[in-house]
Amino acid sequence: MQEFDQKRVEEECEKQQKQWEANLKKPTVLLCGQTGAGKSQSACYIFKENIAEVGHSSEPCTEGINYYPGTNVNIYDSEGYEIGSERQSHYRDLIFKDFLQSDKVKNSDGIQAVWYYISGAAARFTNLDEVLIKEFQLLGYHVAILITKIDEMSDEQLDQLTAAIQKAQLGCPIFNLSIHPQIADTCDWEKLVSWTYDILPEVFKERYIFALNKGLEEKSKAAKKAIWLATGTAAGVGATPIPLSDAPILVGIQSVLIYKILRYYGVNISSSTISGLLSSISVSQLGKMAAGSLLKLIPAAGQVVGGAINATVAAAFTYALGYGINELCKKQAKEMMEGKEVTIDIEQILSSKDFIQQVTKMAAEAKGNILEKIKEHKDDKK
Numbered sequence: 001m002q003e004f005d006q007k008r009v010e011e012e013c014e015k016q017q018k019q020w021e022a023n024l025k026k027p028t029v030l031l032c033g034q035t036g037a038g039k040s041q042s043a044c045y046i047f048k049e050n051i052a053e054v055g056h057s058s059e060p061c062t063e064g065i066n067y068y069p070g071t072n073v074n075i076y077d078s079e080g081y082e083i084g085s086e087r088q089s090h091y092r093d094l095i096f097k098d099f100l101q102s103d104k105v106k107n108s109d110g111i112q113a114v115w116y117y118i119s120g121a122a123a124r125f126t127n128l129d130e131v132l133i134k135e136f137q138l139l140g141y142h143v144a145i146l147i148t149k150i151d152e153m154s155d156e157q158l159d160q161l162t163a164a165i166q167k168a169q170l171g172c173p174i175f176n177l178s179i180h181p182q183i184a185d186t187c188d189w190e191k192l193v194s195w196t197y198d199i200l201p202e203v204f205k206e207r208y209i210f211a212l213n214k215g216l217e218e219k220s221k222a223a224k225k226a227i228w229l230a231t232g233t234a235a236g237v238g239a240t241p242i243p244l245s246d247a248p249i250l251v252g253i254q255s256v257l258i259y260k261i262l263r264y265y266g267v268n269i270s271s272s273t274i275s276g277l278l279s280s281i282s283v284s285q286l287g288k289m290a291a292g293s294l295l296k297l298i299p300a301a302g303q304v305v306g307g308a309i310n311a312t313v314a315a316a317f318t319y320a321l322g323y324g325i326n327e328l329c330k331k332q333a334k335e336m337m338e339g340k341e342v343t344i345d346i347e348q349i350l351s352s353k354d355f356i357q358q359v360t361k362m363a364a365e366a367k368g369n370i371l372e373k374i375k376e377h378k379d380d381k382k
């Protein structure tokens with residue numbers, strides 16, 4: 001029997017965590033449209049960081065466009081134009097000549113999404129709006145139209161405005177929005193968040209998720225992706241003849257998986273701390289227990305090639321652990337979004353008997369078809 005080597009586990013965690021983080025890019029969103037449409041406020045509503053907030057410091061950019069480099073998302077917040085103003089006639093040049101041609105934009109990772117705002121209070125879709133949106137699209141930008149302040153509109157007004165936009169046949173989605181507490185929850189915020197997630201190239205998706213105040217679905221989606229990736233990797237590790245419960249690489253994979261899931265939900269604890277917790281509640285014991293009871297569940301276990309069993313057990317256990325953490329985070333995050341004070345106490349979770357029992361039970365259930373499932377998820381990705 002090998003000794004459980006915590007130092008190697010920590011090295012493994014650090015390595016895997018770094019590898020993952022090195023590949024993540026920060027997405028950039030451009031907010032465009034009329035002054036007072038609610039651009040700045042909406043960014044504060046969606047994202048965790050109080051970017052684009054009045055009084056929040058921005059970096060100087062093209063005149064009329066403020067740049068807010070956030071921790072996980074960058075926002076270009078255009079001051080917009082007022083209908084009939086001097087600025088309206090310059091707005092197109094300002095965006096397409098001054099701003100998009102500027103070194104700052106050209107030397108960056110680009111702009112992944114344009115949120116184009118139409119104020120429900122003004123309820124006008126102007127010729128300029130149409131021209132600008134078409135120009136963005138021609139240049140290959142992903143544009144969404146955001147009708148804001150719908151609390152200030154009658155249903156009829158909203159229908160008319162929507163019809164006017166649809167008549168232009170721009171082919172971009174339209175989201176009806178308001179931050180008014182009485183109707184905000186029934187608006188299309190989650191749909192906007194989801195659309196943006198979908199159009200982002202892979203390397204930008206994860207940091208976008210970190211930045212989000214909303215998007216429970218997307219957080220869970222990202223967690224599930226991470227779970228299947230780790231489960232597949234664990235299956236590979238388990239195929240070696242090392243007893244799986246003592247393999248630092250495996251605990252590393254599981255710790256980094258938990259680390260990723262927590263990050264999606266906005267909790268930041270280093271993966272080596274998690275690995276410490278995992279081993280201090282002796283996940284190796286748990287692994288042995290799971291392995292032992294799982295072995296009993298496999299008919300004629302003695303005749304099965306050792307590697308095959310290890311792969312199954314390692315994968316099933318990793319899957320069950322990730323699944324359990326994601327479910328707990330989802331529940332907590334929902335409560336958080338409802339304004340309740342909650343914290344995700346990972347130490348308490350990992351040492352809770354209920355949680356461990358649930359994971360063990362689930363791993364036992366999963367072992368039957370986990371390898372096929374891994375394969376399905378790999379095929380899905382192609």
Ligand SMILES: Nc1nc2c(ncn2[C@@H]2O[C@H](COP(=O)(O)OP(=O)(O)O)[C@@H](O)[C@H]2O)c(=O)[nH]1
Nearest residue numbers: 034035036037038039040041042149178179180
């Ligand atoms: N009624 C209503 N007012 C809003 C809404 N969103 C923003 N506002 C208000 O509209 C004003 C302009 O918002 P702001 O975000 O600064 O607009 P921006 O110029 O497009 O950045 C502020 O007074 C906001 O409080 C909304 O959904 N409904």
Ligand SMILES: [Mg+2]
Nearest residue numbers: 039040077079
């Ligand atoms: Mg503003």
